[in-house]
Structure formats: structure tokens, C-alpha cells
Amino acid sequence: MNDAQLAIDVRGLVKAFDGHPVVNGIDIQMPKGQVWGFLGPNGSGKTTTIRMICGLLKPTAGTGLFLGHDIITEAEIIKRSTGYMTQKFSFWADLSIRQNLEFVARLYNQPNTRVLVDETLDALGLTHRQNQLAGALSGGWKQRLALAAVTMHRPQLLLLDEPTAGVDPQARRDFWDQIHRFSDQGMTILVSTHYMDEAERCDQIVYLAHGELITQGTVKDVISQSGLKTFKGSGPQVRQMATWLKGQAGIEHVAYFGNALHVSSTDPAALAAAIQRSAQQAADIKWQAVEPSLEDTFIALMAQSGADQRTHG
């Protein structure tokens, strides 16, 4: 890909806190105008990477360009054309909704602040509540206000750190509709999330674990690259079966889906053998080979990437 078409181009990015690496050599080349999902277990380095891209943390090593600007020396320029929505609500709880928006609009030197804020409030559907304190909003409304605030200046890059955590399904759907509208307008968007359905809405996903990039690509690519095979079993005795299967050689992942079981492995021969042996344990379970879900894939990836090191966010 031509470098000029890249929105984000980071190479060998490292961030260590007190000598302990949290991000350990990440390369990301993200084209303009796409929506990418940032996935990985807690403590995998997603937030730290996002903070380095928008100039909130200085990388310990590595280089990074955002639209051709150096993320270390030109953080000021980058901040002007970036919108960053933090994981925790970080607007001023003791300012009203309107005052928060006005403050942000002025910090980004937006002309006609009043008109811009009026339009934003209208689009949000918050015009009649504009004088309420931001701290009094419910979780879902806080998210919407935050998204509106960080996009008022029409940034070229939008960084969203778990924007929909703890938000109800309807609000999440509305949120994603909005994100795709921004994408249609040419905004480049990087979203970190733990939700599989959200990951499936992205053009590409990047999977991090222990500060390293484990895999990336479209959802389809990631599933097929994992080499994972999955069998779905259903029948009356799936619970006992699950316990038995977990102890079998080559079985990497067993999960319930209602009354059904998903049994996955990257070793197809071992998987087939285990399924065959299972018939001796409980003959009345029906087995069929299925396409692994993204969740199956991630749980397998998580298991492969080793011990849980959930210490940093």
C-alpha cells in the first residue's frame, strides 16, 4: 500500500512502565477511511497503544506517523485532527452539557461555537436538556455526549477506547450506526472493544495479547488464519460431556451455546479422535462440524498466547 494512503503507520512501538513492557513492538499500518477494531484481553496493551497514537504517552521505542506527522515530535498537530474518546467518561461533571460542548469547541478553535453547539445538541437530541449537568446523565447518554464532543471538530482520526462498555444493545446499535456514518464521511476510526458483534462490524480487526500483535485482518481472514476447527454437539448430556472433553488431548476450547457445545482445536485429527471417543461416553449427542465463531477463535487465541498477565490497562 502507498504510504500516503495510510492514516496510521506505527512500527516497533514499545511502551514500558518501570521497565515492564506493556506494549512490546507493535506494527500497525491502517489505511485512511477504514474502521478497525482493536481486540484483546484486558491488559493486552490496547489503551496504551491508543494513547501513544494520540500523543498522550511517549513511546519507549519505535516510530509512528499519523497522516505523515510524527507521533512523538508533532503531537500538537496530531491532537488538532484527532478525536479521542476515553474509556472512562472524562468530561466535566460539574459543567452543563452545553458548557462541556462549548468548552471543547473553543479548545479546537471552532468558528461559530454557538451554532456548532446548537447543531450538535440537536443531532444528539439533547437540546431540551442542554442545561443539565453532564455528571447527571446516564451511562448511555454520557457515551453519546462524549462521542459528539470528540467529533465536533470533524477529526480525521477517531480513537474510541471501549466506547460501548456497559451500554444497552439499542444504544450500542445506534452508536455503531453513527460510527459508520462518520466512516462514510472519510473519517478513519480505531475502536477497541470486547464485543464480538462489534468486531464483526469492522473492516479489519487487530488482535493484541501481552502487548504483542497476534493477528490481524478481516473477520474471515482471522478465523481462517487461526486454523481452528469446531464441532457443535447437542443432546441431553452436554454438561457431563463438556467436563469429559476438557480433559482430552488436543482439545483447546469447550464452550456452551445454550444447550449446544462448541468444541474447538487447531489439531483436526485430535479433535476428530476425541469426538469419536465421546460416543462411548454418551451416544445420544449429535455432532456436526461448524464454522468457528469469532469468539471461538479469540478464546483459542487467548489460550494460545499463554498465561494471564492482566496487570495494565
Next chain:
Amino acid sequence: MSTPHTTQWSHCSSRINAILRKEFIQMFRDRMTFAMMLAIPLMQLMLFGFAINTDPKHLPTAVYAEDNSPLVRSIIRGLSVSEYYHITHRSSSPQENSDLLARGDVAFAVHVPAGFSDQLIKGLRPPLLIEADASDPSASSNAIGRIQDIINQALRHDLTGPLQHLATSPGPVSVIVHPRYNPEGKSQYNIVPGLLGVILTMTLVMITSMAMTREAETGTLENLLAMPARPIEVMLGKILPYVVIGGVQTGVVLLAAHHVFAVPFIGPLPDLLLGVMLFIVTNLALGFTFSTLARTQMQAMQLTFFFFLPSILLSGFMFPFRGMPGWAQAIGEVLPLTHFLRIIRGIMLKGTDLMDHQPDLLALLAFTTVIGLIAITRYKQTLD
């Protein structure tokens, strides 16, 4: 055997124990708070125990002697020996004496008139004029109270033989003391102007010390830093509102000083306001620096208190500056309040102008510059 009652008690004590352990863990976790809890009592011990002295001695004194006979030299030696007076200046005119007193370079100015010795020997009880800086009545009163005795004592060895009769009561010299700037010795004349400095120090340093810590504690700092605002812009934006607050406080105190306490105001008002403005900026810059050093609002409060305590005790606000030992005066010279007190008391009570207070102005400017630079370097544009 455990009764229900003893079981209840043992549950209760185990819960108290759990909370107590948690409190200790948290106490040690915040090292700064812990250090402050030890440092503040130590500082109070040092300051109250060693630095504060309500009987100031070795007060700087200027002498203008138009007569330099052995008798006059005995008097001057007697003043030095008394420990209350320390001859620091030899003036060449009465005007120089007055200037030294007005600028605060000396606490006393002695004038020995021409023909002093001749009149003394003739038994005419010549006048010895002593101008005292009485703007702080407590600083000068002991020295003034002892002056007649000191002079009688000083002349005892000279007044022997035929002159012995002069040494008897009422004494050989008529000491005339002029308490300048606050002839009635009203302590509020000294305290009310000083209070303006104390109020500005306390409120402004405390409020601005929360400036960044509050953003950090509520999580809004991450948002603020992600937006395109430069450190100097954030600093100025956070400081300027309190310049207005400081201005209002100044207005209130000055009006009360005039209308309620009838404190004299002899010097030029614009000079005073300029000095106040500089002092307000100094305090705000200091508060902002504290807010870049502290990690929590609690720590910011502690830093403010840690600074406020010596400011009150060592600046000359509560206790005479010259009564303190050298090391305490040296600390006092670093504190902005010390210099501000000299400026405001000088202008209001003595009628000086800013030109008379150049060293204090320079000290305030230097302090503000250094503190401002520390604030700018300490201000982090990242979350590192």
C-alpha cells in the same frame, strides 16, 4: 465455651481490626501524606522553639553624630554593648537617618546634636534624639523601654570625680524618643495591612494548587491533554480568574483597613496596587507549581499548609522579623510574604513608594520567575 455475647464481640473486634489494618495500609501507601504528618510537627517545633523570639535584640541602628567627643563615643559603645542596638550605619545628615528608617534598613536612628558634650558637662541635660520605627510596636518597645538605663550605664565610667553629681537622677542626658509611623503604638496598624498578604497567600495558593490535581483525580486530565492546549495556555487560563479574586480580596481588605480600623495610608495607591498585583501572580504561580507536584488534592492541601506555616511565622507577620536568628531570617527572605509585608507596610504606614522597595520587588520577581519555570517544566503534556 462461647456465649452468643462473646461471639458477637469477637466478630465486632475482628471487623474493627480489618478496618484498622486497611487504614494503616492506606496511610503508608500515600508516602507524601505520611511524610507530612511527621514533617509538620517537626517544623512547628523548630519554628516555635527556636525561630520565634518576642524580645528582638541587635536591632539595626543608624547614628548621625554632630559631636564626636569621648562622651558620645561612650554612649554609642553603650548602645552596642546593650545587645538591643546594633550600629549598622553612620549617617551624614538627618535626612539620611530618616531615609534609612523609611526604607526599613534600620529600626532606630540616633541623632547626637552639636555641642552635646559641652551641654552635658555643664549639667544642662542635652537632648539625645532617637527616632524609632514603631510600625511594629512589639518589635521596638523593649529597646525603647531600656534606652534611658542603657545611656546612664554607658556614661557611668566617664562621669567620675567632679562630674559624678551628673550621674544621679534624673540622669545626664534627656532621651527624646520619636516613635515614627505608628505613634500611638496600635498593633492593628501593623497587622491589618499584613493580613492582606496572609489572606492572599492562603486562599490563592490553596485554590490554584488544586488546579491540575482536580483534573487528574476526576479523570478529566486525560481529556484535557488529548485536546490541543499548550501548557502555558492551560496555566494562564487556570490562573487568570484568580487574579480577579485576589483583586476583590484586596479591595475588601483595603476598604476595611480604612473605614473600620482607620489604618493610615500615607503612600501612593498605584504603587501599592502594582505591588499587590505582583504578589498575587507570585502566589498563583506557586499554587500552580504545587498542583504539578502533588498527585492528589489532599497532597496539594498539605503542600499549601507546609508552605503557609513558615510564611505566617517567619515573614514578620506574627512575630518581629528581626527577633529571629539568622537562619530563620534567611528562610524568611525566601518567602514572598516577607517581601510583600515590607512593601505594603512601607507604603501604607511610612509613605514609601515602590522605588524604595526595589530589593523586595526584585525578590518577588525572581521568586515568581523561578517558580513559573518550575511549573512549566513540571507540567506534563502526557500521562507518563
